Amino acid sequence: MQTVRKDIHNSELPVLCQSCEARHQGICGAMTAEQLLAISKHTRRVRREPGQEIMADAMPIAAYANVLKGVVKLTKVLEDGRQQVVGLQFAPDLLGRPFASESRVTAETASDVELCMIPKTALEAMMSAGGPVEHRIMMQALRELDEARDWMVTLGRKTAAEKVASFLYLLATHIDPTEETALQTFDLPLSRADIADFLGLTIETVSRQLTKLKAEKVIEIANYRHVSIKDLTQLRLRCG
Amino acid sequence: MQTVRKDIHNSELPVLCQSCEARHQGICGAMTAEQLLAISKHTRRVRREPGQEIMADAMPIAAYANVLKGVVKLTKVLEDGRQQVVGLQFAPDLLGRPFASESRVTAETASDVELCMIPKTALEAMMSAGGPVEHRIMMQALRELDEARDWMVTLGRKTAAEKVASFLYLLATHIDPTEETALQTFDLPLSRADIADFLGLTIETVSRQLTKLKAEKVIEIANYRHVSIKDLTQLRLRCG
DNA sequence: CGGAAGCTTGAATATGCTCAACACGGGTGG
DNA sequence: CCACCCGTGTTGAGCATATTCAAGCTTCCG
Numbered sequence: 001m002q003t004v005r006k007d008i009h010n011s012e013l014p015v016l017c018q019s020c021e022a023r024h025q026g027i028c029g030a031m032t033a034e035q036l037l038a039i040s041k042h043t044r045r046v047r048r049e050p051g052q053e054i055m056a057d058a059m060p061i062a063a064y065a066n067v068l069k070g071v072v073k074l075t076k077v078l079e080d081g082r083q084q085v086v087g088l089q090f091a092p093d094l095l096g097r098p099f100a101s102e103s104r105v106t107a108e109t110a111s112d113v114e115l116c117m118i119p120k121t122a123l124e125a126m127m128s129a130g131g132p133v134e135h136r137i138m139m140q141a142l143r144e145l146d147e148a149r150d151w152m153v154t155l156g157r158k159t160a161a162e163k164v165a166s167f168l169y170l171l172a173t174h175i176d177p178t179e180e181t182a183l184q185t186f187d188l189p190l191s192r193a194d195i196a197d198f199l200g201l202t203i204e205t206v207s208r209q210l211t212k213l214k215a216e217k218v219i220e221i222a223n224y225r226h227v228s229i230k231d232l233t234q235l236r237l238r239c240g
Numbered sequence: 241m242q243t244v245r246k247d248i249h250n251s252e253l254p255v256l257c258q259s260c261e262a263r264h265q266g267i268c269g270a271m272t273a274e275q276l277l278a279i280s281k282h283t284r285r286v287r288r289e290p291g292q293e294i295m296a297d298a299m300p301i302a303a304y305a306n307v308l309k310g311v312v313k314l315t316k317v318l319e320d321g322r323q324q325v326v327g328l329q330f331a332p333d334l335l336g337r338p339f340a341s342e343s344r345v346t347a348e349t350a351s352d353v354e355l356c357m358i359p360k361t362a363l364e365a366m367m368s369a370g371g372p373v374e375h376r377i378m379m380q381a382l383r384e385l386d387e388a389r390d391w392m393v394t395l396g397r398k399t400a401a402e403k404v405a406s407f408l409y410l411l412a413t414h415i416d417p418t419e420e421t422a423l424q425t426f427d428l429p430l431s432r433a434d435i436a437d438f439l440g441l442t443i444e445t446v447s448r449q450l451t452k453l454k455a456e457k458v459i460e461i462a463n464y465r466h467v468s469i470k471d472l473t474q475l476r477l478r479c480g
Numbered sequence: 481c482g483g484a485a486g487c488t489t490g491a492a493t494a495t496g497c498t499c500a501a502c503a504c505g506g507g508t509g510g
Numbered sequence: 511c512c513a514c515c516c517g518t519g520t521t522g523a524g525c526a527t528a529t530t531c532a533a534g535c536t537t538c539c540g
Contacts, residue, residue: 074389076389076390076392076393078393078397078398078480079480080480082397082398082480083397084392084393084396084397086389086392086393087389097382097386098378098382099379099382100382104386104389105389130370130371130374130375131370134370134374134375134378135370135374137378138338138374138377138378138381139339141378141381141382141385142337142338142339142340142381144385145381145384145385145388146337146344148385148388148389148392149314149316149326149327149344149345149388150316151392152316152324152326152388152391152392152395153316153318153324153326155392155395155396155440156324156395156437156439156440157318157322157323157324157440158318158322159527159528160527160528191486191487192486192487192488193486197396199396200395200396200397201528201529202528202529202530203486203487203488204487204488204489204528204529204530204531205527205528205529207487207488207489208488208489208528210488211488211489223536223537224486224487224536224537240318240319240320240322399495399496400495400496431518431519432518432519432520433518441496441497442496442497442498443518443519443520444496444497444498444519444520444521445495445496445497446519447519447520447521448496448520448521450520451520451521463505464504464505464518464519
């Protein structure tokens with residue numbers, strides 16, 4: 001029934017891809033069965049604990065990586081050690097700067113993460129052919145650009161209280177890509193230090209603002225990490 | 241001599257494109273002679289004074305625009321009027337969010353600007369074909385993403401003094417796309433208010449930091465707008 | 481149970497903001 | 511040609527917000 005000339009039966013796909021939740025999303029969703037089969041021979045699925053470096057700023061990129069599960073933070077540092085988180089990547093985002101020999105950011109796991117590593121040459125061959133894969137990667141880049149610019153407003157123009165509210169709101173609406181509506185409850189994938197680096201604040205200020213939101217019954221926090229949104233409307237209002 | 245099968249003589253090109261400085265740069269440089277000929281029938285060259293709106297946030301985009309001359313600022317505003325400049329576009333950048341029905345930013349001329357307006361449908365037809373034009377646009381998006389992330393570090397982690405130094409350094413190195421080395425002298429394309437909105441500061445703070453750099457003989461300023469870099473090394477050092 | 485890492489809280493401080501006055505320069509009109 | 515005005519930029523004083531520094535608290539883990 002579903003048979004374009006080039007299609008392949010599921011059974012011909014590697015086991016790894018058959019069972020992959022990202023199979024129909026992200027860049028894999030844009031590949032023909034042939035392409036998927038070809039590239040799957042070179043990919044390799046890996047798990048990483050929190051705090052592991054995946055790629056380093058200004059270092060050659062050995063491989064791209066598809067995020068299958070968890071959260072990856074992209075950071076940049078100043079010479080004196082000041083750090084800024086410049087992006088968060090969720091499934092099914094692709095990690096790695098296309099068409100650059102070196103990474104422009106450091107990518108580090110923020111939570112337990114599952115990745116599908118794709119060798120640089122394999123993906124770039126597929127991209128340079130043009131077509132749906134390159135197009136999908138372009139769409140991700142454009143979305144990331146939109147998100148980065150949204151965040152610039154937060155960094156440049158919002159107060160500490162608004163920054164923290166914006167961060168919680170972002171997580172509630174973005175942490176589960178399959179979910180349509182905002183989450184009621186979730187675990188923070190970032191430490192206070194990471195949140196501070198994301199918001200351009202100190203950990204003390206982040207802590208104080210979270211305490212304040214708790215005191216005002218907008219959120220509840222259990223075990224430092226587990227957040228419940230009690231009043232999403234109020235949270236939204238506090239985003240500035 | 242130079243004759244690929246599809247090439248066209250210069251004389252067949254519309255006058256507008258023949259004399260266009262961006263002809264071999266930006267997206268036009270990625271077009272075949274045929275494509276350029278086809279699209280040039282629909283383009284129209286316009287001049288704009290400083291402070292004119294080119295596209296509005298959350299409004300449908302009527303047309304893309306190639307920046308031929310001058311500086312365009314991309315801004316976002318919060319409901320209460322706080323504003324953030326999220327990007328500056330120089331020649332030969334393309335204005336307009338590809339593959340979105342609405343703009344995600346407000347685009348406004350910062351200086352005297354020349355634009356080449358390209359109807360939405362004309363360019364999108366060329367893009368959806370894939371190939372070099374889409375690829376060129378993707379490269380621009382990736383570069384803008386890199387720049388946005390660099391700027392996030394400035395917004396989130398630098399002091400007022402470092403922000404102002406970083407802004408001047410950015411201009412010195414980016415304002416003239418043809419120039420390899422940093423400029424010694426140039427006119428600020430932005431008012432103090434725009435600079436403040438770019439840096440996430442107030443105009444008073446910007447003014448004070450410029451005065452300080454002047455007092456420390458790192459720069460000179462004539463007529464508010466005309467800047468001379470007296471000590472580029474010192475300026476670089478002050479970027480943090 | 482003890483130690484370490486991560487988080488919270490408090491007090492003092494500094495950085496950048498607000499508000500207000502003033503200066504400069506460019507354009508207009510007498 | 512000068513006087514005036516308006517928009518833009520500078521400077522100052524006081525203040526607010528977020529930072530710094532320091533102490534103490536949880537939770538996790540050996």
